[in-house]
Amino acid sequence: MHTSQKQRRFFEGLVRDHSAELYGYAHRFCGDPEMAEDLVADTFTAAWRGLNSLRHRERARAWLYGILRNHCSRWLRDKLRRSESPIDDQGTVMEPESIPDVLDSLALQDHLQTLLSRIEPRYREPFLMVFLAGFSCKETAAELDLPLGTVLSRIHRARKALRREVANLAVADDGSVSRSDKPSNIRTIGGRQ
Amino acid sequence: MTAPESRDSLRRQMGEASALPPDDPLRREVENRITGDDAWAEPEWLAQLQEAEGLRLELARTAPSERLTQRLLAIPDENRVRIVPVPGRTWLAAAAILIFLFAVWQGWRIDRQHRLHGRVETLAMLALDDHLNDRLLTDATVDHVELCDALGEQLGFEVQMPIVDRGFTLRGGRTDKWGGTRIAFSLWEKGGQIFTLSQFRTTDYDLPAHLSRELFCCPEPGIDSIPTDIIVWATDEAGYVLVGPHSEVNEFELTANEMQAAVAADHDMAMYDKQTEQKRGEI
Numbered sequence: 001m002h003t004s005q006k007q008r009r010f011f012e013g014l015v016r017d018h019s020a021e022l023y024g025y026a027h028r029f030c031g032d033p034e035m036a037e038d039l040v041a042d043t044f045t046a047a048w049r050g051l052n053s054l055r056h057r058e059r060a061r062a063w064l065y066g067i068l069r070n071h072c073s074r075w076l077r078d079k080l081r082r083s084e085s086p087i088d089d090q091g092t093v094m095e096p097e098s099i100p101d102v103l104d105s106l107a108l109q110d111h112l113q114t115l116l117s118r119i120e121p122r123y124r125e126p127f128l129m130v131f132l133a134g135f136s137c138k139e140t141a142a143e144l145d146l147p148l149g150t151v152l153s154r155i156h157r158a159r160k161a162l163r164r165e166v167a168n169l170a171v172a173d174d175g176s177v178s179r180s181d182k183p184s185n186i187r188t189i190g191g192r193q
Numbered sequence: 194m195t196a197p198e199s200r201d202s203l204r205r206q207m208g209e210a211s212a213l214p215p216d217d218p219l220r221r222e223v224e225n226r227i228t229g230d231d232a233w234a235e236p237e238w239l240a241q242l243q244e245a246e247g248l249r250l251e252l253a254r255t256a257p258s259e260r261l262t263q264r265l266l267a268i269p270d271e272n273r274v275r276i277v278p279v280p281g282r283t284w285l286a287a288a289a290i291l292i293f294l295f296a297v298w299q300g301w302r303i304d305r306q307h308r309l310h311g312r313v314e315t316l317a318m319l320a321l322d323d324h325l326n327d328r329l330l331t332d333a334t335v336d337h338v339e340l341c342d343a344l345g346e347q348l349g350f351e352v353q354m355p356i357v358d359r360g361f362t363l364r365g366g367r368t369d370k371w372g373g374t375r376i377a378f379s380l381w382e383k384g385g386q387i388f389t390l391s392q393f394r395t396t397d398y399d400l401p402a403h404l405s406r407e408l409f410c411c412p413e414p415g416i417d418s419i420p421t422d423i424i425v426w427a428t429d430e431a432g433y434v435l436v437g438p439h440s441e442v443n444e445f446e447l448t449a450n451e452m453q454a455a456v457a458a459d460h461d462m463a464m465y466d467k468q469t470e471q472k473r474g475e476i
Contacts, residue, residue, distance in 0.1 A: 008269050015265045023257035037261050044265045048272055112251050130212050131245070132252040137213055152209035159208060159244070 007051050015044060018061055021133060022068050028128050029072045031117045039075060043068040062143060065133060069125065069143075076121055115165045119158050126151045127158035203227070203234060211241040310407075312398055317409045317423040319371045320434035324389040324421065328380055330365035337379075340366050344377040350394055352377045353431060361388060374398070388437035395432045402430045410439070 019040060026036035026043075046067050047054075054063055116124060129140045130151075141151040203226060210223040227234045332343050337354045340363065345352040347368050354363070366379035374397040381388040395402055404427035411421040420439040427433065 011269060012266060015262060019262060019265055020257055023261060024253060024255040027255045028252055033258075036255075037257060037264070040257070040261065041264055041268070045268050045272060048268050128252070131248050137217075152212060155212045156205060156208035159248075162248075 010057070011044075011048055011051060014047065014060055014064065018064055019044070022064060025065070025128055025133055026068060026072060028113070028116055028132055029121075029124065030075060031113045035075065039068065039071045042071050046071075062135075062139070065129070065135075066143060072125075073121075115162055118165050119161045123154045123158035123161065126154045130155055200233075204237070207234070207238050207241050211238070211245045309400065312400060313404070313407055313425050314409065316371065316393070316398065316432070316434055317407075317425050320389065320391045320425075320436050321409075321411060321421065321423055323369060323378055323391065324387075324436035327369075328387070328389070329367060330380060331367040333365035335363050337363050340379060344368060344379075348375050348377060351431075352392055354379065354390065355433060356381065356388070356390055356435065359383075383437075386438045388435065391434045391436075393432045393434075395427050395430045398432070400427060400432060403428055404432065 022043060023036055023040045026039040027033055030036055030039065043064060047064060054060060116128075119127070126137075126140050126144060126146075129135045129143065130137055135143065137151050137155070138148055140146075141148045144151065146154075203223075206223045207227070210217075210220040213220040224238070227238050332340055334340050337357050341352045341354060344366055357363075361381040361383045364380045364382055366377060368375050369378045369391070370376070371391075371393065374393065376391050376393040379390045379392075381390060395404070404425065406424055406426040409423040409425070411423065421436060422439045424435045425433070
């Protein structure tokens with residue numbers, strides 16, 4: 001078989017095996033389904049152009065995630081540069097609309113997405129890699145070039161931030177103040193208690 | 194560590210460990226701490242694990258649109274130009290290298306010609322200076338053979354007088370120094386006008402063995418109030434600079450050209466003399 005045909009077959013295999021999960025990551029990272037598709041398309045375009053640079057095909061998945069993370073980072077930088085929204089000290093974009101209103105109008109998927117968007121990107125990235133992409137903490141540490149302890153700490157912080165946001169949602173619902181680092185029931189928010 | 198601090202520390206460790214797989218040693222270590230700790234820890238740990246599992250399930254609930262796969266599969270067709278087979282790239286690289294080498298070679302050649310011309314011009318200026326300012330003769334003689342022998346002995350290379358038999362009358366000569374290298378200087382007369390001929394070894398000035406005749410025009414009038422011209426040429430590593438009045442040197446230019454061609458074609462001086470004789474006969 002001709003080399004380019006072999007490359008094409010291999011590329012099609014990558015699309016079949018990994019496009020859905022890459023889309024999931026991109027969607028959760030940027031919160032916009034259409035933008036997520038663009039990011040995945042950009043990722044696969046870059047992958048096709050650089051297919052010759054992939055020496056070990058068994059690392060293709062991690063390689064694709066690496067490309068996607070770069071595209072996501074670029075997208076985030078552009079977004080922050082363009083954004084007129086104020087940014088707090090932790091780099092979190094402050095949403096202009098009130099959380100209860102968002103809650104009322106969105107389904108569970110959107111709740112989670114909104115909450116995720118409030119987590120600082122450096123905590124969101126390892127969190128999604130472990131909880132969504134299924135990389136182990138050690139693999140994530142290697143991919144992000146971070147110590148394992150830092151990855152664990154960032155994931156913990158991401159979850160803590162998520163709980164805090166959930167607590168804020170709960171306050172708006174029942175009027176009582178209940179901020180806690182205790183694991184809140186994510187499923188409660190979705191009404192699956 | 195106080196009890197609240199200890200609790201916070203364990204809570205943080207639980208939070209980190211709940212992201213690890215069940216068989217991870219770090220997670221096991223935290224689990225061991227939990228069993229021996231306060232009653233609050235175990236239910237919270239279980240809640241952490243439950244939450245982690247819930248997060249995994251919730252996060253995975255995304256699905257791309259149907260057109261995404263088609264869009265991705267079309268990428269190779271839309272980016273055909275980008276995928277150039279390696280041999281093609283090799284040819285491109287080779288062509289680029291060749292163009293680069295050619296440009297470097299051209300640059301080197303131009304630079305070399307420039308430097309060569311500069312050296313020849315310097316020699317012409319030195320000969321002009323001798324012609325205008327220093328006509329001292331240590332060997333006053335009209336016998337060119339005698340002068341050639343005398344100068345050759347002092348200089349250590351064969352001295353020739355290629356303008357002999359061209360109607361020039363020898364007055365004498367001397368050795369001189371141009372930039373630390375010795376040369377042969379001779380003074381000639383023709384039609385009442387003075388000519389000087391300097392001979393050097395081309396190797397002493399890093400010049401090629403054969404040099405085409407190069408004419409330099411001196412705008413300033415010489416001692417005789419006549420504009421001066423200079424001709425530089427070389428044959429068989431013997432370089433010459435003839436300096437004299439404008440019209441005469443120009444006339445000699447053609448003769449020198451013929452002589453140069455003859456000498457370069459045949460290194461034998463006798464052959465040159467023979468050809469000169471033949472030309473005389475024809476005239």
